[in-house]
Amino acid sequence: MNDVLDVALRLIVVFAVFLVLPLVVGQTEHKVMAHMQGRLGPMYAGGFHGWAQLVADGVKFAQKEDIVPANADRRIFQIAPAVALLPYLLVLLAIPIGPGEGAVGQVIDAGLFFALAVMGIGVLGSLMGGWASANKFSLLGGLRTAAQLLAYELPMLLAAASVAMAAGTVSLPGIVGAFEWWWLPWQIIGALVFFTAGLAELQRPPFDMPVADSEIIFGAYTEYTGLRFALFLLAEYAGIVVLCALTTVLFLGGWHGPFGGDGLGWVWTLLKVAVLAFVVIWLRVSYPRLREDQLQKLAWTVLIPLALAQIALTGIVKVAIQ
Amino acid sequence: MSIATAPLAPLAAAGHGFLSPTGVEIAFVLVGLATLGAALVTVTTKQLVHAALWLVVALGGIAVEYLLLTAEFIAWVQVLIYLGSVVVLLLFGLMLTKAPIGRSPDADSGNRWVALGVAGLAGATLVWVVVDAFRATWIDLDGPAQGSTKVTGEILFQHWVLPFEALSVLLLAALIGAIVLSRRNTAAEEAADAAARTGKGQR
Numbered sequence: 268m269n270d271v272l273d274v275a276l277r278l279i280v281v282f283a284v285f286l287v288l289p290l291v292v293g294q295t296e297h298k299v300m301a302h303m304q305g306r307l308g309p310m311y312a313g314g315f316h317g318w319a320q321l322v323a324d325g326v327k328f329a330q331k332e333d334i335v336p337a338n339a340d341r342r343i344f345q346i347a348p349a350v351a352l353l354p355y356l357l358v359l360l361a362i363p364i365g366p367g368e369g370a371v372g373q374v375i376d377a378g379l380f381f382a383l384a385v386m387g388i389g390v391l392g393s394l395m396g397g398w399a400s401a402n403k404f405s406l407l408g409g410l411r412t413a414a415q416l417l418a419y420e421l422p423m424l425l426a427a428a429s430v431a432m433a434a435g436t437v438s439l440p441g442i443v444g445a446f447e448w449w450w451l452p453w454q455i456i457g458a459l460v461f462f463t464a465g466l467a468e469l470q471r472p473p474f475d476m477p478v479a480d481s482e483i484i485f486g487a488y489t490e491y492t493g494l495r496f497a498l499f500l501l502a503e504y505a506g507i508v509v510l511c512a513l514t515t516v517l518f519l520g521g522w523h524g525p526f527g528g529d530g531l532g533w534v535w536t537l538l539k540v541a542v543l544a545f546v547v548i549w550l551r552v553s554y555p556r557l558r559e560d561q562l563q564k565l566a567w568t569v570l571i572p573l574a575l576a577q578i579a580l581t582g583i584v585k586v587a588i589q
Numbered sequence: 590m591s592i593a594t595a596p597l598a599p600l601a602a603a604g605h606g607f608l609s610p611t612g613v614e615i616a617f618v619l620v621g622l623a624t625l626g627a628a629l630v631t632v633t634t635k636q637l638v639h640a641a642l643w644l645v646v647a648l649g650g651i652a653v654e655y656l657l658l659t660a661e662f663i664a665w666v667q668v669l670i671y672l673g674s675v676v677v678l679l680l681f682g683l684m685l686t687k688a689p690i691g692r693s694p695d696a697d698s699g700n701r702w703v704a705l706g707v708a709g710l711a712g713a714t715l716v717w718v719v720v721d722a723f724r725a726t727w728i729d730l731d732g733p734a735q736g737s738t739k740v741t742g743e744i745l746f747q748h749w750v751l752p753f754e755a756l757s758v759l760l761l762a763a764l765i766g767a768i769v770l771s772r773r774n775t776a777a778e779e780a781a782d783a784a785a786r787t788g789k790g791q792r
Contacts, residue, residue, distance in 0.1 A: 340690050343642065377738045380665035387673025391645065394680050398638055401690050413681035420674060437662075437738050 277373065278360075285356050289504035290321050296548045297321075303552045324497075331493035336401055339490065343399040348491070348498035351392025354385045355505035362512045363440040365522045365532035371440060378439035379431055382513055383424060386468065389502060390416045393470075393477070396499070397487030408486020411477040411559065415467055418566035419474075423464035425574035426457040429581045430517045443521035450520070453584060457577040458518035460570050462543070465510040467566070469503060471547060473554035476562055511543035512536075519543075613730060617657045624650030635692040641679050648672055659728060660736030 297320060301308025313319025335341055361378045363371035375381045390412060397409020431437045433454060434445040451458075467474035478486035488499050515521055519539050522532025557565065610618075627646035634640050648671040655664035687693075698704070728735060745753060 338690065340638075343639075375661070377662045377665050380662065380669060380738075384665045384669035384673055387669060387677075390677065391672070391680075394677065394684075395642065398680070398684060398688055399690070406684060406688075410681065410684050413677050413684065416677055417674070417681065424669075 281359050282356070285359050285505060288508045289501055292507050292544050292548075293500075293504050294318065294321050295544065296551075299545065299548045300552050303549070328494055328497035333493045333495060334490075336490050338401040340399040340401070343395050344490075345495070347392045347396035347399060348495040348502070349392070350395060351389050352498050352502040352505065354389040355502060355509050357385050358382045358509045359505075359512075361439060362509070362516060363443060363521065364512075364536040366440075366444070374440060375438070377437050379427055379437040379442065379517075382439070382509075383427060386506075386509065387416070387420060389506065390468070392499075392502070393487045396491065400487070400490040402490050404483040404485075405487050405489045407483045408477050408489070411483075412470065412487060414559075415470065415474065415477060415562060418563055419464040419467040419570070422460050422566060422570035422574045423468065425571065425578060426461035426464065427517060429457040429574070429577045430454060432578065432581050432585060439516050443516055443523070446520040446523055448520070448523075451518070454518055454577070454581070456573055456580070458514065460574045460577065461518065462510070462514050464566070464570060465514065466547065466550070467562070469506040469510060471503070471507070472551040473557050474562060475556055476559050479556060507544055507547050508540065511540045511547065514543055515539040613657055617654060620650055620653050620657065624654065635694065637683055637693055638680070638688050638690075641676060641683060644679070645672055645676050648676070655736075658736060659730065660741070662738040662741045663736065 297308050298316070309317035309320040311317055312323040335344055358381075360373045361371070361375045361381050363374075365371075393412045394409045397405045397407075397412065400406075430442060433450060434442040436442060436445065470477050478488065483489070488496060491499060515536055521539075522536050524531070524535035624647050627643050627650060631640050631643040631647055634643065648667065652664045652667040652672070655661075655667060
């Protein structure tokens with residue numbers, strides 16, 4: 268019976284993290300963007316600096332009528348938000364935040380492949396929503412999403428493969444366990460490629476062509492209202508958390524820190540995730556949106572050659588130090 | 590096919606019957622039936638995009654079967670390549686060309702009986718090969734995982750490295766072929782455009 272309790276406890280903790288961290292990132296985005304743009308941002312809900320703004324947003328979304336367009340493909344339109352959101356919950360299960368068995372939802376032998384594979388599924392939700400809405404803007408958004416995923420999946424995988432080569436394992440706790448501080452300069456190109464490609468996969472600015480509001484309204488999500496729309500937004504923020512956590516685990520050494528023993532490992536992980544999430548928000552405020560051809564060009568002519576060069580470098584160093 | 594089973598030495602041989610299935614075996618059969626059903630719907634549905642989405646279910650079912658066979662690495666690669674890339678490419682192609690909501694009565698091909706024959710033949714061959722290769726071997730679920738990344742990598746790059754390399758050369762050839770085909774088209778079009786511009790076209 269103890270095993271069942273253990274599993275249940277882990278699932279509850281991961282689910283709580285899944286519900287809380289994306290909201291924290293969302294609220295941080297409100298405030299950070301406001302300050303970077305020299306304005307106040309939401310200030311009233313909850314009293315102190317509008318801390319309850321997202322709760323109020325949630326109540327608003329829940330009250331709205333859930334509309335399915337008349338010509339839409341009803342069932343696919345309705346399950347698309349779930350397909351977009353659930354993969355990130357599954358990925359969170361496999362990410363270790365501290366050393367030892369106790370600090371990861373579930374140890375998976377091929378954790379790196381699991382995380383990348385399941386993250387790729389989330390995009391199917393956008394495609395389904397874009398197609399099933401029976402709306403030209405939605406279809407265009409879906410098309411752009413697919414094109415972007417096809418272009419950026421490859422550099423992301425290649426960069427991740429470089430770390431797996433360096434560590435000699437594809438298990439996420441194994442990779443962090445093998446981390447040394449000098450991996451940071453060694454794998455820095457791979458880290459940048461991975462993070463950039465991840466941003467593109469999440470359709471975050473400056474890679475938000477699939478939801479470009481000035482051209483195609485809100486891309487695949489144009490026809491969505493109420494809770495289903497909120498689920499898509501939640502998927503975006505959960506995606507930020509997952510991407511930052513994966514980058515931390517793969518490239519920034521996860522629970523390793525300059526001081527503090529094994530007991531404080533999870534603090535280091537969370538700190539690194541928070542800094543990366545801040546960078547994600549920062550990029551949104553500071554860079555203009557890339558055009559579609561620029562997006563494709565960046566992926567195929569810059570990121571993929573860089574990722575291949577990183578793999579070659581990893582191989583050479585790996586052979587040299589053995 | 591003894592080479593294939595030799596590295597998987599700790600396979601429990603006897604002591605299993607078909608009349609007392611374990612939970613894993615029941616799950617395997619159920620997932621298999623669901624996969625087969627999804628595959629049938631994929632080829633029979635009249636709605637193009639639904640066919641692609643049912644393909645997702647079928648391919649995902651196969652990934653679950655791999656997991657139940659303890660081949661974890663293969664399962665995730667299946668999800669990564671087929672669900673994450675191939676299906677997205679398929680949907681992309683559908684959306685670019687023709688993806689109506691509702692039925693497409695003109696989507697039936699006259700070749701379907703030939704296709705059924707070929708599919709049946711390929712399926713029969715695969716079933717025969719697998720049954721002949723493994724017969725009454727059973728996976729020992731209690732021991733160390735036999736499909737872990739380490740084991741898969743060792744088998745692939747020690748026992749099966751030649752087919753692996755041959756396949757990679759085949760894929761490279763396909764890649765180059767695709768590039769050559771797409772480039773030749775554009776060159777011909779450019780020539781046609783140039784001929785039209787100078788007024789020296791033959792027609």
